[in-house]
Structures are given as C-alpha cells and as structure tokens.
Amino acid sequence: xxxAMLYVLVAAGLFGIGVYGLIIAGHLLRKLxxxxxxxxxxxxxxxxxxxxxxxxxxxxxxALVLTGIVIAVSATAFALALMVQLYRVTGQASLEQDxxxxx
Amino acid sequence: MTEALLAALVFLPVLGACLLLLAPASWRAAIxxxxxxxxxxxxxxxxxxxxxxxxxxMALAGHPAPLGIRWRLDALSLxxxxxxxxxxxxxxxxxxxxxxxxxxxxxxxxxxxxLLAAGIHALLxxxxxxxxxxxxxxxxxxxxxxxxxxxxxxxxxxxxRYLLLALMASLLYLLGVGLVYAExxxxxxxxxxxxxxxxxxxxxxLVLMLAGLLVKSAVFPLHAWLPAAHGNAPGPVSALLSAxxxxxxIYIIWRLWFWTAGDWQLPAPGLLLGLLGGGAIxxxxxxxxxxxxxxxVVAYSTVAQLGYLMLIxxxxxxxxxxAAGYHLVAHGLAKAALFVAAGNILVSLGSDRLRRLAGLxxxxxxxxxxxxxxxxxxxxxxxxxxxxxxxxxLQAAYEQGAWGWMALIxxxxxxxxxxxxxxxxxxxxxxxxxxxxxxxxxxPTLASLAGLLLALAAIGLGFASAPILGLLEAAWPGAMAx
Numbered sequence: 001x002x003x004a005m006l007y008v009l010v011a012a013g014l015f016g017i018g019v020y021g022l023i024i025a026g027h028l029l030r031k032l033x034x035x036x037x038x039x040x041x042x043x044x045x046x047x048x049x050x051x052x053x054x055x056x057x058x059x060x061x062x063a064l065v066l067t068g069i070v071i072a073v074s075a076t077a078f079a080l081a082l083m084v085q086l087y088r089v090t091g092q093a094s095l096e097q098d099x100x101x102x103x
Numbered sequence: 104m105t106e107a108l109l110a111a112l113v114f115l116p117v118l119g120a121c122l123l124l125l126a127p128a129s130w131r132a133a134i135x136x137x138x139x140x141x142x143x144x145x146x147x148x149x150x151x152x153x154x155x156x157x158x159x160x161m162a163l164a165g166h167p168a169p170l171g172i173r174w175r176l177d178a179l180s181l182x183x184x185x186x187x188x189x190x191x192x193x194x195x196x197x198x199x200x201x202x203x204x205x206x207x208x209x210x211x212x213x214x215x216x217x218l219l220a221a222g223i224h225a226l227l228x229x230x231x232x233x234x235x236x237x238x239x240x241x242x243x244x245x246x247x248x249x250x251x252x253x254x255x256x257x258x259x260x261x262x263x264r265y266l267l268l269a270l271m272a273s274l275l276y277l278l279g280v281g282l283v284y285a286e287x288x289x290x291x292x293x294x295x296x297x298x299x300x301x302x303x304x305x306x307x308x309l310v311l312m313l314a315g316l317l318v319k320s321a322v323f324p325l326h327a328w329l330p331a332a333h334g335n336a337p338g339p340v341s342a343l344l345s346a347x348x349x350x351x352x353i354y355i356i357w358r359l360w361f362w363t364a365g366d367w368q369l370p371a372p373g374l375l376l377g378l379l380g381g382g383a384i385x386x387x388x389x390x391x392x393x394x395x396x397x398x399x400v401v402a403y404s405t406v407a408q409l410g411y412l413m414l415i416x417x418x419x420x421x422x423x424x425x426a427a428g429y430h431l432v433a434h435g436l437a438k439a440a441l442f443v444a445a446g447n448i449l450v451s452l453g454s455d456r457l458r459r460l461a462g463l464x465x466x467x468x469x470x471x472x473x474x475x476x477x478x479x480x481x482x483x484x485x486x487x488x489x490x491x492x493x494x495x496x497l498q499a500a501y502e503q504g505a506w507g508w509m510a511l512i513x514x515x516x517x518x519x520x521x522x523x524x525x526x527x528x529x530x531x532x533x534x535x536x537x538x539x540x541x542x543x544x545x546x547p548t549l550a551s552l553a554g555l556l557l558a559l560a561a562i563g564l565g566f567a568s569a570p571i572l573g574l575l576e577a578a579w580p581g582a583m584a585x
Contacts, residue, residue: 042278049285090256
C-alpha cells in the first residue's frame with residue numbers, strides 16, 4: 001500500500017465519521033464537531049493529492065487548504081455564536097423539537 | 104478604469120460594512136448612502152463596455168491563471184449584477200424603514216447587508232472554482248446572519264438548520280474542487296472547459312459540486328431548509344434571500360454545466376436535473392396551496408419557481424437559455440416585491456395568518472396592490488416580466504416537440520395562479536370581514552413604496568425585453584462552442 005493510499009483511506013474514514021456524527025448527533029455542538037471532521041477529511045485529501053511526484057510539492061492545494069482552514073474556523077465561530085443565541089432564546093441547543101415554522 | 108469599477112463593486116460594500124461598525128451612530132445613514140448610491144453608476148459604463156466587447160477579463164494582482172485568480176465579466180454576470188444592485192437599493196429602502204441605521208438593530212443589520220452585496224458581486228465576477236467557494240461561504244454566512252436578526256426562536260432555529268446544511272453543502276463542493284484540481288491542475292472556470300476531460304474522477308468531482316450547489320439553491324428534493332428560513336426571516340431579508348441568494352448557486356451550476364462541461368454531451372443527467380425542476384414546480388406549488396401563513400405561501404412559491412431555472416438543462420437551446428435568464432430576473436423582482444409587502448403586512452397586523460388578512464385591501468391598499476401586481480408577474484400573465492420568461496420556455500419546448508415539458512410549464516403557471524389567487528381572494532372577498540376588529544399599525548410609507556416599485560419593475564420588465572434578451576443571447580455559451 002502506497003503512502004498516498006493511506007492518506008486517501010484516512011480521509012475517507014474521517015469523512016464517514018463526520019457524516020455519521022452529523023446525522024446521529026442531537027446536540028448542536030456535536031453536529032459542529034462532525035462538520036469540522038468532514039472538513040478535515042477533505043483537507044487531508046487535498047494535501048495528499050498535492051503530494052510530490054518529483055520531490056517538489058504543488059503549492060496551490062496547500063494554499064487552498066490554508067484558506068479552507070480559515071473559512072472553517074470563522075464558519076465554526078459563527079455557528080457557535082448562533083448556537084449560544086439559540087440556547088438563550090429557546091433554552092435548548094438542539095433542533096429536535098421543531099414547530100415547523102408554523103408559529 | 105474598468106478594473107477600478109469592478110473593484111468598487113466588491114470593495115465599496117466591504118468598506119461600508121467596516122465603517123458602519125466603527126463610525127458613530129449618526130454617521131451610519133450617510134455611510135450607507137455613500138457606498139450604495141455609486142453602485143449603479145459603476146454598472147453603467149460596464150454595460151456599455153459589455154455591449155461593445157462582450158467580455159472583460161482581468162487577472163487579480165497581475166498573476167495569470169492557473170496560479171492567480173481571474174475576474175471575468177460577461178453578459179450573464181452583468182445581468183445578475185444589475186438585478187442585485189436594483190434589489191439592494193429598492194429592498195434596502197424598505198429595510199431602512201424597519202432597521203433605522205442609527206439604531207442598535209441597524210448596527211446589527213446593515214454591515215451584514217453590505218457584506219452580502221459584496222459577496223454576491225465577487226461571486227458573479229470570479230472565474231476561479233475555489234474563489235467561488237469562498238464567495239459562496241461569504242454569501243451564505245451573511246445571509247444566515249441576516250435571518251438571525253429576526254431574533255425569534257423560530258428564526259434562529261431555521262437559521263441554524265440552514266447553516267448546518269449549507270456548511271455540509273460547501274464541503275461537498277470543496278471536495279469536488281479538490282478532485283478537479285488533482286485531475287486538471289487548474290481551477291479556472293473557463294480554462295477547465297479544455298483542461299478537464301470527461302472521466303470517472305472528473306464526473307465524480309462535478310457530481311459532488313452539483314450536489315452541494317443543489318442543496319444551497321434549495322432545488323427539490325433538497326429544499327427542506329428553505330421555507331422555514333425564508334418564512335421566518337424579517338421581510339426585507341426574505342426578499343433578498345429568495346430573489347437572489349438562492350439564484351447565485353444556480354448561476355454557478357449553469358457555469359459548470361455550460362462552460363466547464365460544455366461539450367460533454369450529457370442528455371441523461373440533464374433530463375434528471377430537469378425532472379428535479381419539474382418536481383420542484385409541482386411539489387412547491389402544491390404545498391404553497393395549503394399553507395396557513397402568507398410568508399410561508401411565498402416561501403413555497405420560491406421552491407416552485409426555482410424549478411423553472413432547472414428546465415434549461417433538458418431543453419438546452421438559446422430560447423430556453425433566454426427564458427431561464429429572463430425568469431431569473433423577473434422572479435427576482437416579483438418575489439422581492441411579494442416578500443416586502445408580506446413583511447409590511449406582518450409588521451402592521453402582528454400576524455400573517457391568511458384568515459386574518461380579510462378586509463386588508465381597504466386598510467393597507469398599497470401593500471395589497473403590490474401583492475396583486477407581483478402575483479400577476481409570478482403567475483406569468485401578460486404583459487409582465489414573468490409572462491415573457493414562461494412564454495419563451497413554452498416556445499422552446501414547442502420547438503423541440505417536448506410536450507411533457509410544455510404541459511408541465513403550463514401546469515406550473517396554473518398552480519401559481521391557484522395559490523396566489525387563494526391569498527388574494529382571502530384578502531379581498533370578505534363577507535364577514537372579521538379582520539377589522541384588530542388594531543393595525545400603519546407600515547412606513549417608504550417600505551410600502553419600495554415594495555410597489557419592485558412590483559412595478561417586475562411588470563415593466565415585460566415591456567423592456569429586447570435589451571435583456573440581447574444580453575442573454577450574447578451570453579449563450581452554445582454560440583461560442585466550435
């Protein structure tokens with residue numbers, strides 16, 4: 001098994017864990033963790049895809065991943081703030097009881 | 104000079120958003136004026152340029168693709184830029200009555216509003232798949248922040264649900280972008296047309312990107328987040344979300360489909376996307392018919408009307424392209440008018456339950472008139488802008504002998520008439536007008552006037568079809584293909 005294959009398998013595993021967590025978790029914090037794990041799986045895959053063939057890694061995917069991490073951090077911060085506000089207003093940090101927007 | 108105008112479209116709103124957060128409260132109204140009023144004047148010379156040259160490209164900071172990021176303005180981007188700037192100004196007028204710039208609510212609202220505008224403008228100009236991801240995130244986060252300014256539990260819950268789905272959708276898109284780069288070695292939207300060969304990896308990448316974008320644009324059956332989010336946001340926010348925010352994801356799908364994968368010959372996936380659109384039209388309309396709240400009717404109508412934008416994939420000729428582009432603009436104006444009027448009614452009645460609307464035509468004549476005018480365009484009655492879009496769709500289907508699609512388009516119009524007439528009938532025909540007992544807060548004249556202007560624009564679009572159809576013809580990618 002080549003080392004690139006290892007990275008791809010790790011990425012696939014992480015992505016699977018993320019999707020599973022996103023669907024199963026009730027608490028919003030867990031859902032956010034799951035989304036972050038999915039994101040990290042993609043970052044691993046993108047870095048692996050830029051692995052050096054001739055000893056010189058491709059800089060573009062590295063730059064993309066770096067930007068991606070910045071976006072993931074800010075999106076997570078935003079989501080956490082929204083979650084706190086939701087908790088303050090409704091008293092719960094999950095989406096389970098949804099009145100279907102009727103009231 | 105042109106570079107400066109394009110930069111102004113994106114950076115003027117960003118600058119305004121930053122200044123709003125720093126400046127004293129009494130300056131905020133002036134800052135808002137200074138950063139929004141020049142936007143249409145930036146677009147005017149660009150329109151002349153595109154009418155002459157058809158295309159303008161620039162490499163940001165002088166770095167050429169594939170390493171650098173390009174901006175590219177063509178007729179399609181220009182048309183949607185015009186739509187966005189008009190909406191920002193007209194819906195902004197309505198919003199200014201509700202969120203006074205000097206107030207605390209105003210401080211929460213307007214920076215997000217300007218960031219949303221900047222994000223949409225950057226998205227429409229960008230020619231780089233990863234840059235599109237960044238701008239899409241900017242648009243989504245600003246949009247969700249705006250929904251949350253509604254403040255109610257329902258609005259926050261809808262915002263949270265939208266956020267989770269949107270983040271997941273962005274990740275699918277990002278995964279696709281990563282695969283595209285691994286395969287083609289470039290992310291330039293227009294170079295990919297040649298660099299990306301059809302194959303298993305590139306097809307997977309495109310499917311992932313499409314899936315993410317379909318969630319973001321709430322195309323049936325991935326629309327579940329939309330009605331709650333658009334129905335619970337403040338009126339002006341719903342207007343922007345329905346009129347433009349969901350459309351920019353569809354804009355990226357068009358770009359990927361007709362530019363990146365332009366010569367791939369994909370009749371079966373095209374048919375599938377068209378069927379999703381058909382499902383959206385039928386399902387969205389059916390649910391709009393049974394809603395109890397005005398804003399939910401309008402939100403489900405958005406689900407239905409977005410379906411038309413997918414019909415371009417199976418029909419796929421110049422006429423259908425013009426129809427889809429025209430529908431995008433006409434629906435944007437009409438839907439914004441509907442949501443602004445619905446928001447005004449909600450604020451003045453304290454509720455937008457349909458049975459409370461009885462007798463409202465005498466008490467809020469201007470808002471109900473706006474509702475009726477916008478409905479005319481949404482149903483596709485002549486001489487409105489909505490009529491031109493649907494008529495072109497019918498013509499495109501007729502030319503190809505696609506009777507199934509013709510029936511679907513006609514049925515969609517009929518269903519739209521049904522759910523909109525239901526609202527108008529409950530409002531205007533009131534033998535025992537029990538709405539009168541409740542107290543009413545007059546909505547601000549400015550907000551009603553802004554809604555009326557939007558509705559008039561949606562109708563007037565039916566009289567000004569030639570220049571828009573010309574722009575769309577110039578943007579049709581089929582003409583460029585060898």
